[in-house]
Amino acid sequence: MKLGVVFPQTETNADPDAIRAFTEAVEAAGYDHLAAYDHVLGANPERPGGWTGPYTHRDPFHEPMVLFGFMAAWTGRIELVTEILILPQRQAALVAKQAAEIDLLSRGRLRLGVGLGWNAVEYEALGLSFKDRGRRIEEQIDLMRRLWREPLLTFEGRWHTVADAGLNPLPEREIPIWMGGSAEPALRRAAAIADGWMVNAPIDRATAALEQMRGYLEEAGRDPDDFGIDARVSLGKGVEVAVEQGRRWRELGISHLTVNPLGAGLGWPWGHVDAIRRFKAAWDGG
Numbered sequence: 001m002k003l004g005v006v007f008p009q010t011e012t013n014a015d016p017d018a019i020r021a022f023t024e025a026v027e028a029a030g031y032d033h034l035a036a037y038d039h040v041l042g043a044n045p046e047r048p049g050g051w052t053g054p055y056t057h058r059d060p061f062h063e064p065m066v067l068f069g070f071m072a073a074w075t076g077r078i079e080l081v082t083e084i085l086i087l088p089q090r091q092a093a094l095v096a097k098q099a100a101e102i103d104l105l106s107r108g109r110l111r112l113g114v115g116l117g118w119n120a121v122e123y124e125a126l127g128l129s130f131k132d133r134g135r136r137i138e139e140q141i142d143l144m145r146r147l148w149r150e151p152l153l154t155f156e157g158r159w160h161t162v163a164d165a166g167l168n169p170l171p172e173r174e175i176p177i178w179m180g181g182s183a184e185p186a187l188r189r190a191a192a193i194a195d196g197w198m199v200n201a202p203i204d205r206a207t208a209a210l211e212q213m214r215g216y217l218e219e220a221g222r223d224p225d226d227f228g229i230d231a232r233v234s235l236g237k238g239v240e241v242a243v244e245q246g247r248r249w250r251e252l253g254i255s256h257l258t259v260n261p262l263g264a265g266l267g268w269p270w271g272h273v274d275a276i277r278r279f280k281a282a283w284d285g286g
Contacts, residue, residue, distance in 0.1 A: 001250050003283065004033030004081065005276050006232070006260040007067075010059040011268050016070070019062070022269040023071050027078040029280045033111065034071070035083035035258050036064040043121040053119060065098045072106035079109050083198055083230070083258065084180040086117035088133035089126045092140035092160055096147040100171040108173060113198050113230075114141070115180035132159075134185060141177055141193055148174050178228060182209070191216035196228025196255070203245045206231065206252055230256035235264040235275050243282045 005026045012019065026034050042057035055061075068080040080102065087095060103110040116133045117123075123130040139157045146153050147167050155162040179190035180198040190197045191213060201209040214224040231249045233242045246257050259279050266272045 001254060002032040002079075002256045003030075003280070004035055004079070004230075004256065004258045005031050006083070006258055006262060007034055007036040007062075008260075008262045008266075008268070008272055009037050009039075009061050010055065011262060011266070011272070012060060012062065013268060014060070018269040019067075019070070020074065022273055023075060023078075025269075025273040026276060027075050029277050030284075031078065031259075031276070031280065033079035033081050033256070033258070035081040035113070036067055037061070038064050038082060038085045038117075039119065039122065040086075040089070041119075041122045041125050043119070051121075055119075065095075065102065068102050068110065069105065072102060072109065075106075075109075077109075079111055080106060081111040081230075081258075082113045084113040084115035084178075086119075086122070087114040087140055088116060088136045089123045089128050092143050093147065093162065095140075096144040097167055099144070099175050100148060100167055100169070103171045103173070103175050104169060111176050111178060113178040113180060115198075116186070134189070138189065138193060144177070145174060176228075178230065187213055188216050188220075191222065191227075192220045194227075196230060199229060199231040199254075201231075203231075203233075203248050206249060210252055210254075228256060229254040230258055232258045232260050234260045234262070235266075235279065236260075236262075238264075239275065239278050239282055242279060246283065 039055055039061045042055050042059055043051045044057050045051040064082050071080060099110060099112050120130040136159050139159055143155055143160050148171050150166060152164055152166040153162055154164050176195040178196035178198055179194040182200050197213055217224045217227055231254050233245045235242050249257055261272045261275050266275050
């Protein structure tokens with residue numbers, strides 16, 4: 001099982017030295033991947049009509065594609081993971097281009113996790129429809145994979161048109177696309193077209209969630225053993241609880257585990273660094 005860390009977006013600042021120090025500490029501690037969340041805009045909760053959501057305009061978010069370009073320059077081993085990139089609010093061809101560049105410049109270290117998102121304010125500001133995002137993401141993934149394989153293509157979809165054009169340079173592999181989501185349509189979609197699933201479920205509901213996904217994989221004619229599963233554990237209740245939950249996830253046969261330091265009252269960056277080092281030491285010691 002691969003072990004990674006969530007980059008604590010909303011508890012960081014704009015200091016590039018601090019970002020570098022945290023990232024280098026994650027790689028030096030022996031983790032396998034580093035995951036970043038995605039939000040382009042935060043809404044004001046005092047806006048007309050109000051606003052409810054886990055993030056607002058006060059929460060910092062570094063744009064993950066730019067962030068990974070920065071990180072790729074001075075890391076050498078760790079996998080860079082979007083967990084998740086809100087794909088339907090972005091242009092598919094541009095995401096394909098950005099992903100290809102990151103994968104090339106990092107020597108094949110990008111895992112592209114994508115999902116639908118929940119923030120309609122972002123979709124409106126970016127000029128894209130919130131209502132049809134589930135159907136659009138399927139076409140986007142098909143188009144991106146073709147752009148990564150074919151030097152030139154003609155693509156006529158419902159939402160996308162490419163007229164005898166292509167990316168250059170092409171990535172040296174087909175970049176893995178994983179999907180998030182917990183609703184039934186999202187699970188079925190991931191089972192049908194994704195390379196893996198990023199679980200957003202607590203360990204107490206893990207068995208049912210994994211059985212559901214494995215059932216959808218079998219319905220889609222796919223081997224569950226060839227499909228990645230990435231679960232999360234939080235440091236919010238302490239390292240010992242997170243380690244115990246991680247071991248329970250491992251017993252369920254998942255392929256990846258990601259440690260989330262957000263919400264644990266840690267100082268940026270060294271409190272976060274200390275916590276992820278203590279988790280790794282406890283994990284290895286067990």
